[in-house]
Amino acid sequence: MERLPTTDTSDATGFDDERSAATLHDIVVPQLRAILLDGELPAGARIPEAELCARFGVSRTPLREALKVMAAEGFVTLRPNRGAVVAPVDRGALGPIFETKGALERLIGLLAGERASDSDVAELDALHAALGAALQRDDHAAYTRLNFSFHQRLAQAAGNPVLAQSYEALQHKIWRYRFAVNEVTDRLAESYREHERIMIALRARTRLDLAERLEDHNRLTGEAMARALARISAAEAPQGRRRKTKREA
Amino acid sequence: MERLPTTDTSDATGFDDERSAATLHDIVVPQLRAILLDGELPAGARIPEAELCARFGVSRTPLREALKVMAAEGFVTLRPNRGAVVAPVDRGALGPIFETKGALERLIGLLAGERASDSDVAELDALHAALGAALQRDDHAAYTRLNFSFHQRLAQAAGNPVLAQSYEALQHKIWRYRFAVNEVTDRLAESYREHERIMIALRARTRLDLAERLEDHNRLTGEAMARALARISAAEAPQGRRRKTKREA
DNA sequence: CTCGCGCTTTTTGAATTCATAATGGCTGCA
DNA sequence: TGCAGCCATTATGAATTCAAAAAGCGCGAG
Numbered sequence: 001m002e003r004l005p006t007t008d009t010s011d012a013t014g015f016d017d018e019r020s021a022a023t024l025h026d027i028v029v030p031q032l033r034a035i036l037l038d039g040e041l042p043a044g045a046r047i048p049e050a051e052l053c054a055r056f057g058v059s060r061t062p063l064r065e066a067l068k069v070m071a072a073e074g075f076v077t078l079r080p081n082r083g084a085v086v087a088p089v090d091r092g093a094l095g096p097i098f099e100t101k102g103a104l105e106r107l108i109g110l111l112a113g114e115r116a117s118d119s120d121v122a123e124l125d126a127l128h129a130a131l132g133a134a135l136q137r138d139d140h141a142a143y144t145r146l147n148f149s150f151h152q153r154l155a156q157a158a159g160n161p162v163l164a165q166s167y168e169a170l171q172h173k174i175w176r177y178r179f180a181v182n183e184v185t186d187r188l189a190e191s192y193r194e195h196e197r198i199m200i201a202l203r204a205r206t207r208l209d210l211a212e213r214l215e216d217h218n219r220l221t222g223e224a225m226a227r228a229l230a231r232i233s234a235a236e237a238p239q240g241r242r243r244k245t246k247r248e249a
Numbered sequence: 250m251e252r253l254p255t256t257d258t259s260d261a262t263g264f265d266d267e268r269s270a271a272t273l274h275d276i277v278v279p280q281l282r283a284i285l286l287d288g289e290l291p292a293g294a295r296i297p298e299a300e301l302c303a304r305f306g307v308s309r310t311p312l313r314e315a316l317k318v319m320a321a322e323g324f325v326t327l328r329p330n331r332g333a334v335v336a337p338v339d340r341g342a343l344g345p346i347f348e349t350k351g352a353l354e355r356l357i358g359l360l361a362g363e364r365a366s367d368s369d370v371a372e373l374d375a376l377h378a379a380l381g382a383a384l385q386r387d388d389h390a391a392y393t394r395l396n397f398s399f400h401q402r403l404a405q406a407a408g409n410p411v412l413a414q415s416y417e418a419l420q421h422k423i424w425r426y427r428f429a430v431n432e433v434t435d436r437l438a439e440s441y442r443e444h445e446r447i448m449i450a451l452r453a454r455t456r457l458d459l460a461e462r463l464e465d466h467n468r469l470t471g472e473a474m475a476r477a478l479a480r481i482s483a484a485e486a487p488q489g490r491r492r493k494t495k496r497e498a
Numbered sequence: 499c500t501c502g503c504g505c506t507t508t509t510t511g512a513a514t515t516c517a518t519a520a521t522g523g524c525t526g527c528a
Numbered sequence: 529t530g531c532a533g534c535c536a537t538t539a540t541g542a543a544t545t546c547a548a549a550a551a552g553c554g555c556g557a558g
Contacts, residue, residue: 022329023511025317049539059513061310064541065317068274072318080271081519081540096411100356103412107352162345162422163352166415173411272541298509308543313511330510330549 024062031056032066036075036086037175047076047084074173089176091229098222101170104155104163105214111158113207120157121203127153128199135192140185144178147191154202154214174225183228191221273311280305281315285324285335286424296325296333323422338425340478347471350419353404353412354463360407362456369406370452376402377448384441389434393427396440403451403463423474432477440470 032052035041053063067084070076077087112120127150134142148171155167194217201210281301284290302312316333319325326336361369376399383391397420404416443466450459 023327025511026329060540061512061514065314068314068318069321072321078272080275083520083540093411096409099360099409100353100412100415103352103356104349107349111348160345160348162342162419163349166349166419170411170415274541309510310542310544332510332550 024056024058025065028056028058028062028066029069032063032070033073033075036070037172039176039179041086043086043176044088045086047086049083073169075176091177091233093173094177094226094229095222097170097173098218098225101167101174102215102218102222104167104170105218106211107160107163108155108158108167109201109211109214110207111160111163112154112202113205113210115159116157116202116205120153124150124153124157124202125199128195131192131195135188138188140182140188143188143191144181148175150195154198177225177229180225180228180232183231184224187221187224191217194220273305273307274314277305277307277311277315278318281312281319282322282324285319286421288425288428290335292335292425293337294335296335298332322418324425340426340482342422343426343475343478344471346419346422347467347474350416350423351464351467351471353416353419354467355460356409356412357404357407357416358450358460358463359456360409360412361403361451362454362459364408365406365451365454369402373399373402373406373448373451377444380441380444384437387437389431389437392437392440393430397424399444403447426474426478429474429477429481432480433473436470436473440466443469 041047047067049060049063049067053060056063067076067078071078071084075087076084078084116124127146131143131146131150134140134146152164152168152171155164158164194213198210198213198217201213284301290296296316298309298312298316302309305312316325316327320327320333324336325333327333365373376395380392380395380399383389383395401413401417401420404413407413443462447459447462447466450462
């Protein structure tokens with residue numbers, strides 16, 4: 001199963017399994033987030049409170065606290081007295097998300113272009129090389145994961161923690177659409193070429209160029225995902241209104 | 250006491266007092282947020298769990314759930330086994346916040362410049378007029394509040410919910426620094442003149458101009474707040490290291 | 499007089515309990 | 529045979545309870 005790479009932000013999005021945390025809440029939240037982001041539970045699925053309690057080995061109290069937090073982050077929808085469900089992915093929101101992210105990409109470019117340290121660039125070079133390797137292997141899952149890390153790392157290189165965190169939040173939202181990404185295999189090479197140009201601009205510290213490249217890359221990626229999403233919608237709509245399956249109320 | 254005007258987003262930031270909500274959690278979260286944003290409890294202050302339970306008339310369970318959510322939003326710091334405190338306002342973060350907000354302001358300008366409806370403009374005109382009136386009265390508190398509403402409303406006029414929500418989150422962060430804003434009274438008139446130009450650009454739907462005006466306004470506001478903050482720091486630093494008062498452990 | 503140690507009290511984190519709302523199944527009627 | 533209404537079951541929301549950690553304090557030694 002794909003693993004979402006994350007940085008260890010204040011409330012510890014980081015690694016998923018057992019961590020040194022003083023409270024169960026702090027252990028459960030990242031694990032739950034991992035489950036939701038990994039898509040282990042499909043969007044719209046009811047969240048089995050009891051099952052997760054057993055799985056995490058905690059009582060309902062900390063689990064429910066975690067659910068509230070995830071609801072605040074938008075990954076879970078709480079229906080009073082009717083339980084929690086995995087928040088449905090609102091396909092119409094993809095555009096707005098990319099549009100917003102574009103503004104941040106531009107700022108990341110402007111800032112990273114003048115603040116990125118040599119070690120930042122070195123690390124990004126390494127990630128870029130790994131992306132190239134994944135492309136060679138045609139390892140789509142690895143590419144997606146590395147791509148996520150690359151942009152996250154770049155956001156950090158901008159030297160603005162608020163920016164990096166906002167950026168990561170949007171990335172997480174997008175991550176939930178990646179079932180569509182699997183459709184955009186054809187863009188892998190194109191995406192990598194864009195990354196090439198991004199790296200050139202970064203190494204040269206040409207901030208305006210870097211900003212523009214990032215904004216374009218973001219726009220093109222967004223458009224590709226939107227197309228993929230449309231294809232999926234087109235593919236599942238024509239099969240008529242399916243009879244509601246039992247678990248779909 | 251100043252009231253922070255908010256819109257009713259998914260998780261209901263809205264009005265503060267009793268609301269029609271099915272769960273206590275949904276009632277407590279906005280109230281608690283209001284308390285924290287209003288600065289009723291000073292930054293760094295310990296949050297008296299029992300007291301708030303009594304005040305809200307709920308047991309500890311929903312209150313603690315609300316605290317976790319507020320911690321995720323960054324307004325509260327949870328220290329395991331040592332209780333919750335109002336998150337200290339990190340003065341160093343003000344710059345990054347404004348820097349990030351600048352990117353969003355620009356996008357808001359670009360989008361609102363082409364998407365704002367006539368009724369959007371009418372409402373903003375009304376808010377703008379109210380700002381003028383507050384300026385006349387030299388009603389600083391009202392100006393601050395209206396200014397918040399104005400920019401929020403403008404963000405909505407951009408027609409991108411994700412953008413509006415990200416924007417609001419940053420506004421909330423900034424709101425916590427407004428103890429400094431009280432120092433920047435001299436900028437009121439200047440700020441209003443910038444708003445004048447913003448409105449002109451908005452009415453004319455000249456998107457590039459609007460974007461630039463908003464970005465400038467944001468930058469100037471941020472700089473003014475930074476100066477005010479520096480003045481405050483300078484004013485409180487020289488009084489030597491005070492002896493720790495009892496309630497300050 | 500000050501500092502350190504141990505005890506008591508308070509507060510916290512989490513499990514459990516309890517009341518209530520929703521769900522599912524059954525019976526009886528059309 | 530199909531459906532409407534009622535009851536049993538389950539799941540949820542929130543209060544309560546319980547164990548453990550921290551904070552407060554009082555005593556005694558240096």
